[in-house]
Amino acid sequence: MWKLTIIKSCLIINRVKLTIRFNLLENLLVNNGGNMRFFLAKDTKEVNTIAYNLIRAEILRNPKIVLGLATGSTPLGLYKLMIEDCKRGNVSYKDVKTINLDEYIGLPDNHPQSYHTFMYENLFKDIDIDLKNTKIPNGNAKDLAKECADYTAYIDKYTPDIQLLGIGSNGHIAFNEPGTSFDATTHVVDLKESTIKDNSRFFDSIDDVPKQAITMGIADIMKAKMIILLATGTSKTDAVYNAVLGPISEDCPASALQLHNNVVVVADPNASFMVRTKGVNPQ
Numbered sequence: 001m002w003k004l005t006i007i008k009s010c011l012i013i014n015r016v017k018l019t020i021r022f023n024l025l026e027n028l029l030v031n032n033g034g035n036m037r038f039f040l041a042k043d044t045k046e047v048n049t050i051a052y053n054l055i056r057a058e059i060l061r062n063p064k065i066v067l068g069l070a071t072g073s074t075p076l077g078l079y080k081l082m083i084e085d086c087k088r089g090n091v092s093y094k095d096v097k098t099i100n101l102d103e104y105i106g107l108p109d110n111h112p113q114s115y116h117t118f119m120y121e122n123l124f125k126d127i128d129i130d131l132k133n134t135k136i137p138n139g140n141a142k143d144l145a146k147e148c149a150d151y152t153a154y155i156d157k158y159t160p161d162i163q164l165l166g167i168g169s170n171g172h173i174a175f176n177e178p179g180t181s182f183d184a185t186t187h188v189v190d191l192k193e194s195t196i197k198d199n200s201r202f203f204d205s206i207d208d209v210p211k212q213a214i215t216m217g218i219a220d221i222m223k224a225k226m227i228i229l230l231a232t233g234t235s236k237t238d239a240v241y242n243a244v245l246g247p248i249s250e251d252c253p254a255s256a257l258q259l260h261n262n263v264v265v266v267a268d269p270n271a272s273f274m275v276r277t278k279g280v281n282p283q
């Protein structure tokens with residue numbers, strides 16, 4: 001695919017040299033100083049296929065891969081592709097380990113909206129993974145501080161080869177809300193009103209949304225060897241712009257990703273709107 005790529009233009013934004021390339025599939029690739037690749041998918045379906053092709057290639061290369069996983073609506077299509085391909089016998093998860101970003105505090109594991117239930121229902125039950133190899137924070141631990149410290153220790157031992165991320169409309173990654181220190185490891189967070197509102201669509205009422213969660217901190221997320229951030233929908237367009245082209249600031253937790261050396265952002269036309277119209281004006 002790289003061979004099909006021709007360089008169209010270069011520009012300097014915020015001290016970062018961006019090389020914009022258009023390939024024959026009409027995906028735009030923003031190469032942020034060599035660290036961040038930005039795929040403009042033509043639709044949500046292509047977001048999923050681009051992400052899946054990256055993940056599939058890594059699993060085939062290393063069947064004992066550690067995969068960092070996310071919940072939420074964004075990765076659902078990707079998880080469907082993982083299931084379909086596994087059912088066809090093309091990819092096996094029997095030696096794969098997974099580690100999730102976060103979990104609500106106070107919901108029983110079997111609650112319909114717990115992230116334990118989400119992962120089981122939307123992925124684990126339909127692939128050949130050993131559930132013992134899956135790890136999700138325990139939001140009901142008696143000693144939450146110990147749970148957080150143990151989770152960070154687990155990440156240090158089984159560091160994700162790939163960490164999958166969604167992004168909140170306020171720029172959060174996992175449950176690291178604006179203002180969170182980039183140095184934070186796994187910790188307990190009070191969820192912001194905007195996040196409670198975003199997530200209330202999954203609950204009967206906004207009052208049922210838990211107010212706290214355990215989340216991998218940004219320092220833990222940044223340990224992953226490769227990070228794939230998926231973004232779809234208009235509500236994400238400002239957050240994607242700030243993450244990719246905004247200042248590196250705790251005001252936008254996802255902007256920390258500009259400091260990582262191997263990030264792939266895959267966005268649909270709605271989520272990439274600001275990047276395309278405001279950020280990327282070939283000079």
Ligand code: F6R
Binds near residue numbers: 069102165167168172
């Ligand atoms: C989920 C997570 C969150 C979501 C984000 C986007 O594990 O960590 O950061 O990725 O809130 O959620 P959706 O995909 O539902 O828009």
